[in-house]
Amino acid sequence: MIRVHHLNNSRSQRVLWLLEELALPYEVVRYQRDARTMLAPDSLKRIHPLGKSPVVEDGDLKLAETGLIVDYLISKYGPQLAPEISSGLHWRYMYWLHYAEGSLMPPLLLKLVLTKLGPLGWPARGFVDKQLTLHLNYLEAELATQPWFVGEQFTGADIMMSFPLEASVQRGGLNASRPRLMDWLQRVHARPAYARALERGGPYAFA
Numbered sequence: 293m294i295r296v297h298h299l300n301n302s303r304s305q306r307v308l309w310l311l312e313e314l315a316l317p318y319e320v321v322r323y324q325r326d327a328r329t330m331l332a333p334d335s336l337k338r339i340h341p342l343g344k345s346p347v348v349e350d351g352d353l354k355l356a357e358t359g360l361i362v363d364y365l366i367s368k369y370g371p372q373l374a375p376e377i378s379s380g381l382h383w384r385y386m387y388w389l390h391y392a393e394g395s396l397m398p399p400l401l402l403k404l405v406l407t408k409l410g411p412l413g414w415p416a417r418g419f420v421d422k423q424l425t426l427h428l429n430y431l432e433a434e435l436a437t438q439p440w441f442v443g444e445q446f447t448g449a450d451i452m453m454s455f456p457l458e459a460s461v462q463r464g465g466l467n468a469s470r471p472r473l474m475d476w477l478q479r480v481h482a483r484p485a486y487a488r489a490l491e492r493g494g495p496y497a498f499a
Contacts, residue, residue, distance in 0.1 A: 297339050298345040299332050300325055301497050303358045304346030304453050307462045309495045310362055312485035313451070314370040320492050327375075344491045359393055359452060366448045373448045383441050388449035396456040399423045403463050409498040428473065431457075435472040439479070446483075454480055458498035 294311065298304045298320050323336050323345060337343040340356050346383045347356045348365075355361050366373045402420045406413030424432035434441065441449045457477060460466035468474055480486060481499060490496055 295321060295343055295349040296351075297321045297323065297336065297347035298493055299323045299336065300494055302332075302345050303455050305432050305489060305493050305496050306358055306455055307346045307348060307361055307365075308366055308489035309486050310370075310373075310451050312488045312492070313373065313483075314365065314371055316365075320396075322494060336473065345472070357390055358455075359391075362448050362452055363389060370448075373446070373451075375442065375447070385442045385447055385449050387453050391404065392449075392452040392456050394425055396453075397459075398458055399427065400464055407463065421465065424460070428460065428466055428470055432470040432472050435476060437456065439476075450476075450480065462498065 294316060296304065296311070296318055298308060298357055300322070302325075308318075308320065316437060323333050325332060330344050330458060332345060334343065336345060336347075339347050342356075344356060346358060346361060348361050349355075350368075355364055375385050399420050403417070403424065406417050406420060440446050441453055454477075457466065457473060457486075460473075461477070466473060486499075489499060
């Protein structure tokens with residue numbers, strides 16, 4: 293059985309959601325952040341040297357990095373959630389799969405760090421806010437002619453995009469001024485598999 297090492301309020305919620313979309317049996321091993329520092333517990337370092345989540349075990353295979361995990365699970369168990377490689381949409385799908393962590397998460401993480409620094413972070417916050425505005429405007433425009441990021445069909449790319457866009461509501465400036473993105477989030481949160489994943493994963497502050 294697939295085992296997911298799951299940290300509360302983290303990227304690993306997407307892996308639980310994907311497994312629910314695929315109706316696969318899995319086990320959740322839960323870890324809690326330190327209430328003061330919000331860091332992962334040291335016990336996660338016994339699973340991965342960096343103490344990161346998610347980590348997925350499938351038989352003898354152990355994988356970290358959400359994008360890789362999503363790509364692996366869909367390739368092996370749920371090809372219906374990705375365009376065929378011969379499709380013209382395949383590389384668009386791969387783009388969003390990597391954009392979520394490679395392009396959108398870095399400024400969100402910077403915003404979090406700069407906010408915690410207080411006045412020391414103020415000089416750089418203007419630059420980061422402009423970058424986030426640029427990204428959100430770009431994403432709003434991408435949904436102008438299609439309901440999902442790859443087109444007419446829900447895919448694993450939408451699962452990958454969920455965490456950074458949920459984080460954008462909290463600290464990136466995403467609100468009703470970008471109705472297409474907010475509608476996308478509402479449709480994501482309304483999916484039955486998303487609700488089941490919340491039940492398995494426990495409290496999730498970004499939903």
